[in-house]
Amino acid sequence: MELLAVEAVGRGMSVRAAEEPGLVGPAYWYGGPVAGARLAGRLGFALLEPTDNWLTELPEKFTGRRVRAATVAEAWALDRPTFVKPPRDKSFPADVHADGSRLPSDLDPVAPVLLSEVVTFAAEYRLFLLDGRIAAASRYAVFGRLDPCPLDTDPAERAIAAEITDFTDRLVAEVGHTLPSAVVVDVGQLLDPYRPGYRWAVVEANMAWFSHSYAADPARVLDVVLRAAGPRENVRLRDLAFERR
Missing domain, CATH: 3.30.470 (D-amino Acid Aminotransferase; Chain A, domain 1)
Structure with a gap:
């Protein structure tokens, strides 16, 4: 974050923390999805992201393994070692679990997860x-x-x-x-x-x-970030389907 902030300042941009009062848009965003979703409307930025099931729908020639979408409840029922991860957020660490009993017990049973062979x-x-x-x-x-x-x-x-x-x-x-x-x-x-x-x-x-x-x-990374989370009026037609709602 600090490296991107330095690069942004070097381009004449103002870098502000999300918690600062008085923020106004249009703005760009770099940070977590929860705060981003909360601030997107007020600050006028659109968050572009891949779909939850993107990896599961890839041909196996690109994944090299079997990957499927499931729910936390289905993951709890696993009886063999499986790599389990949230599709987007970091609600629990992505890792190989010997079986479903090793997953956290306080997760939302209907929350989506990705399951992959090890x-x-x-x-x-x-x-x-x-x-x-x-x-x-x-x-x-x-x-x-x-x-x-x-x-x-x-x-x-x-x-x-x-x-x-x-x-x-x-x-x-x-x-x-x-x-x-x-x-x-x-x-x-x-x-x-x-x-x-x-x-x-x-x-x-x-x-x-x-x-x-x-x-x-960092300079090239920032170019991608500015496109991925910038003013909503700048979103390209092809990207509208990937805007976080």
Whole structure:
């Protein structure tokens, strides 16, 4: 947040905290979905986000695993190890659960969740997409542990960046119309359990206005955030279907 704020000030923008009195719009937003939904009407911004079921509707050639939509009640009934996560918010940590009894018991039974078979990602990368192209990117995890790294300083990571671009171009060519014009897509090196090597797969999609930039260029990240959570009158026709209600 601080990096984006510095970049915004450098562009002549005024950066204010949501709790400050007297805020007026039109405004842009970077922050959580609860406060964003509460302030969107008063400050005149529109929040663009992928649909809850976007990942479940992707062809398996892009996910590399089976992912399905369910409710918390269905997740409680799981009897085998499953990766469980909220589709958008952070109401509970996304994690592998040995069975449904390991999930928090105070969740809303009808709340949506995503259920995925358990797989191993060797490394995971965050992509800020603008109009179907990668505007900014960063590695953020290695074998599930936080390990941010820029993609333009290390020769090995530059080679990885070329693979990511190729995979993302194929993804956007086929399903780009199912995403808002400004969005975050996380991708990773999915290990093959039966032979050496990996394949690229989508981890998930997220709202750009509620996503950590890690080691990505803050200036390019801000370009995506401003499109994803800016004045409602600036929303493009194709993005109206992705506005948070």
